[in-house]
Amino acid sequence: MAKTAIVLGATGLVGRALVERLVNSDNFAHVVTLTRRPAPHQSPKVDNHVVNFDQLEGHQSLLSGDCLFSCLGTTKKQAGSIAAQRRVDLDYQLAAAQLAAKNAVPHYLLVSSSGANAESLSAYLKMKGELEQQVLQLPFKRISILQPSLLLGARDHARAGEQFAALLLPTLCKLPGLRKYRPITGDQVASKLLALSLTPGPARQTFALDQIFAGLPE
Numbered sequence: 473m474a475k476t477a478i479v480l481g482a483t484g485l486v487g488r489a490l491v492e493r494l495v496n497s498d499n500f501a502h503v504v505t506l507t508r509r510p511a512p513h514q515s516p517k518v519d520n521h522v523v524n525f526d527q528l529e530g531h532q533s534l535l536s537g538d539c540l541f542s543c544l545g546t547t548k549k550q551a552g553s554i555a556a557q558r559r560v561d562l563d564y565q566l567a568a569a570q571l572a573a574k575n576a577v578p579h580y581l582l583v584s585s586s587g588a589n590a591e592s593l594s595a596y597l598k599m600k601g602e603l604e605q606q607v608l609q610l611p612f613k614r615i616s617i618l619q620p621s622l623l624l625g626a627r628d629h630a631r632a633g634e635q636f637a638a639l640l641l642p643t644l645c646k647l648p649g650l651r652k653y654r655p656i657t658g659d660q661v662a663s664k665l666l667a668l669s670l671t672p673g674p675a676r677q678t679f680a681l682d683q684i685f686a687g688l689p690e
Contacts, residue, residue: 474501476537477669478577480568481544482520483511485623485658486583486665490541491518493659493666504534506568525564528571535572539579539669542568554595562599566606573610580612581665586621586681608676616668617678622655656684 477494481487482505494500495515505511505520512520523531542565551557569580588600604617664684 475499475539475669476502476504478504478506478535478537478540478572480506480540480542480565481583483507483509484543484545486661487541487543489659489662490543490665493662497666497670499670502537504537506531506534525560525567528564528567532571532575535568535577536575537577539581540569540572540577541581541583541665541669543583543665544568545583548596557596558599561596562603565603569607569610569612573612578613579616579669580607580610580614581616581668582607582618583661583665584617584619586619588619604678613675614673615676616665616673618661618664618684619678619680620656620661620684621681623661624655624657654681656681660684 477500479487479491479494482491487505491503491505491513494503495513495517501517503513503515503518505513505518506523506525507520508522508525510520510522521531521534523534544560544565546557546560548554548557551560565582569582572580582604584604585597585600587594587597588604589597590601590605592598592601608615608617661684664679664687667687
């Protein structure tokens, strides 16, 4: 039976690639995207809803389906402050996960970050780690967490630091001991997300970078 997917962050690097892959998959008949700005898609499979994430509980009915893919994220520069970034990267995603769990969505898939750690001195890695900790307590039948490194691909907003790293890291990470830090494309992460949604797996599983690459063409 064809599935229904819910995607948060469908306008981002991973989210856009994921929606394309879901549309092209015969295993998914319906793709619901929740976004903060319009994200039109030509496929009749896609149903885009522009929502106020500060009032997400009013959209609980949209968070129903077979898989919730949580790919939402921003930067401190885009958000304007660490507190505002935390609201997007942690609070919004946690609220969506809680509502989806109430709706008995069976499979939750989260795009986190390499180095995510609730005890980290890095505000970014701390919020990612805290989100992981909290969603792992929710009663989903299955939770899959991906921890990619630097994401490569075309973005709506240029990020100077990431552009520089994208040029440097592919060569630098060929050195012994640094391969585990190599960057990954948004589409490769999307490919892994789709594959996980279509194959059985353990109730709780976290994928470090090498495990995301496993089985994917590089």
